[in-house]
Amino acid sequence: MAIVSNQAQTISQLLEQSLIIPKYQRPYKWQPKNVNQLIDDIFNHRSKPCYRLGTVVLHQDKDSKSEQEKTDLNIVDGQQRLLTLTLLCSILDEKEKKISSSLLDHKFESSISIENLKNNAQIISERVASLSATEKKELLDFVLNKCELIQVTLDDLSEAFQFFDSQNARGKALAPHDLLKAYHLREMMDSTEQTERLHHVSLWEQGVNPDQGDNPKDAPANLHTIMGEFLFRMRRWIGGDYGIQFSRHNIDVFKGINLDSTQYAYVDAMLALDYAIETFNADPTRKWDKQTKGYPFQVDQVMINGKRFFEYIQHYMAIHSTLFVGKDARLSSFVDMHAKYRGSNRKGDSYVRNLFLCAVMYYYDKFGDVELNKAAQICYRWAYFLRLDLQRIGMESVDNHAKARNGLFRAISKAVHPQQVLNFQPPYKEPNFSNAKDVQASIEAMKSGSVNE
Incomplete structure (x- = not known):
C-alpha cells in the first residue's frame, strides 16, 4: 500500500496543511450528541500532556499537474471530526483570530452540511460561553498542541478507500x-x-x-x-x-x-x-x-x-x-385500501406490510405491469396470511414465511409467465382474534373476485 506518511500530528499541524473536502465526500452530519461527546472528551482529558483523538485518512494526488494540487490533501476519512475541531478552535479563538485553516474557506454546497455546521457552532459557543478568557486560551492551547490525530496519507485514492474500509471494519462501525x-x-x-x-x-x-x-x-x-x-x-x-x-x-x-x-x-x-x-x-x-x-x-x-x-x-x-410513492403510484390506491387499516401501524403489521411490498416489487421487477393488480392480490393474500395466523408477529416469523421453499418468492423466481404466479395458492385460515378482521375482509373479497382491478 502506497502510504506516504503515517504519524501522529497535533491538531495545529493538521490544520496548517492544505486540507480539501473532495466532492465525493458525504455531507457534514454530526449531531449535537456527537459534538457534545467530543467536547466532553476534551474537557475530561485536558490535564493530560497528550490526548489522541483517532485517525484521519488523507489522499495526496501523485498525478496532479500543478504544484498546489500536489500539496493538497483530500480528506477520505475524518471529515466530521476535523470540521468539528476546526469549529471549536475558531470559536475559542474568535477574538485573537490567529487560527487559519483551509477548511474555514471551504464553500459548502450541501444544505445538510450548512445547517449542521450552524447548529453545532451554536452548541460549541454555548458550551464555552462560561469560560473566562484565560480558560479559553488554555483550552485552545490544549486542543491545538496536545490533542493529536494519527494522519495516514496515501498517494493512491483506491488504496485510501481500501484503508478507510478496513479501518472502519475493525473500529467504529459505519x-x-x-x-x-x-x-x-x-x-x-x-x-x-x-x-x-x-x-x-x-x-x-x-x-x-x-x-x-x-x-x-x-x-x-x-x-x-x-x-x-x-x-x-x-x-x-x-x-x-x-x-x-x-x-x-x-x-x-x-x-x-x-x-x-x-x-x-x-x-x-x-x-x-x-x-x-x-x-x-x-x-x-x-x-x-x-x-x-x-x-x-x-x-x-x-x-x-x-x-x-x-x-x-x-x-x-x-x-x-x-x-408505492404518491397518489399517482401504480399501486397507491391498492395499498391505501388494503394495507392501511385499524392497527396497521403496529410493529408486527408493518413487518407484514414490508413483506407484501417486497413481493410485489419482485413481481414487477420480473413481469412489469402485466397483470400487476392480480399479482398484487396474490402477494397480499400470501403475506397477510401471517396476520390471520398469528396474533403477535415478529420479524423472525416474517423471515421464515418469506424464505420458505413453498413460498411466493420461490414461485416468482421459477415463473416464466405471469400466469404461473397468478396460479399460486396462498394459504388461508379463519382468524381466532379480532385484530385481523379488516385483513380477513380484504382477503375474502379478493378470493371472491369482488376487488376492483
Whole structure:
C-alpha cells in the first residue's frame, strides 16, 4: 500500500496543511450528541500532556499537474471530526483570530452540511460561553498542541478507500451503505472519469437524504430503507436465506464481480450486454433522438461492481417510487385500501406490510405491469396470511414465511409467465382474534373476485 506518511500530528499541524473536502465526500452530519461527546472528551482529558483523538485518512494526488494540487490533501476519512475541531478552535479563538485553516474557506454546497455546521457552532459557543478568557486560551492551547490525530496519507485514492474500509471494519462501525459506497467507488477508479464518479456520488447522497417536499408522506424512501428493507431482503429471501437485518457484516450481498477483470464463462453474457448498452448510448445519433438505454437489472442478479452498482440502487429506488410513492403510484390506491387499516401501524403489521411490498416489487421487477393488480392480490393474500395466523408477529416469523421453499418468492423466481404466479395458492385460515378482521375482509373479497382491478 502506497502510504506516504503515517504519524501522529497535533491538531495545529493538521490544520496548517492544505486540507480539501473532495466532492465525493458525504455531507457534514454530526449531531449535537456527537459534538457534545467530543467536547466532553476534551474537557475530561485536558490535564493530560497528550490526548489522541483517532485517525484521519488523507489522499495526496501523485498525478496532479500543478504544484498546489500536489500539496493538497483530500480528506477520505475524518471529515466530521476535523470540521468539528476546526469549529471549536475558531470559536475559542474568535477574538485573537490567529487560527487559519483551509477548511474555514471551504464553500459548502450541501444544505445538510450548512445547517449542521450552524447548529453545532451554536452548541460549541454555548458550551464555552462560561469560560473566562484565560480558560479559553488554555483550552485552545490544549486542543491545538496536545490533542493529536494519527494522519495516514496515501498517494493512491483506491488504496485510501481500501484503508478507510478496513479501518472502519475493525473500529467504529459505519453504516453498511457508507462502506459499500467506498468499496464501489474504489472499483470505479480505473474504468471511469472523475465527473462520472462525482455524478454517482451526488445521486447517492440525494438518496441518503431525499427531498421531503411539501408532503413528507409522499416523499420517496431513503437509500437506507431501499437497501436494508427491500433489496437486501429480496436478494436473501429469493435464495431462501436469512433476511432480517442488513448490517456491515453482510454487505457482501451487494458485492459481486468487476467486468474488466473477471474471466469466468458466465460473465461473458453480462460483458456483452454491458458493451452493447455502452455502444448504443455512445452512438452520435443519441445526440438528437435523446434515446438512451439503462442496464436491464434484475433484483437477484450477480452484482456488477462499480458504476453498475450505483445504477442498480437508483433503478430500484425509482421502481419503489413508481409502485408505492404518491397518489399517482401504480399501486397507491391498492395499498391505501388494503394495507392501511385499524392497527396497521403496529410493529408486527408493518413487518407484514414490508413483506407484501417486497413481493410485489419482485413481481414487477420480473413481469412489469402485466397483470400487476392480480399479482398484487396474490402477494397480499400470501403475506397477510401471517396476520390471520398469528396474533403477535415478529420479524423472525416474517423471515421464515418469506424464505420458505413453498413460498411466493420461490414461485416468482421459477415463473416464466405471469400466469404461473397468478396460479399460486396462498394459504388461508379463519382468524381466532379480532385484530385481523379488516385483513380477513380484504382477503375474502379478493378470493371472491369482488376487488376492483
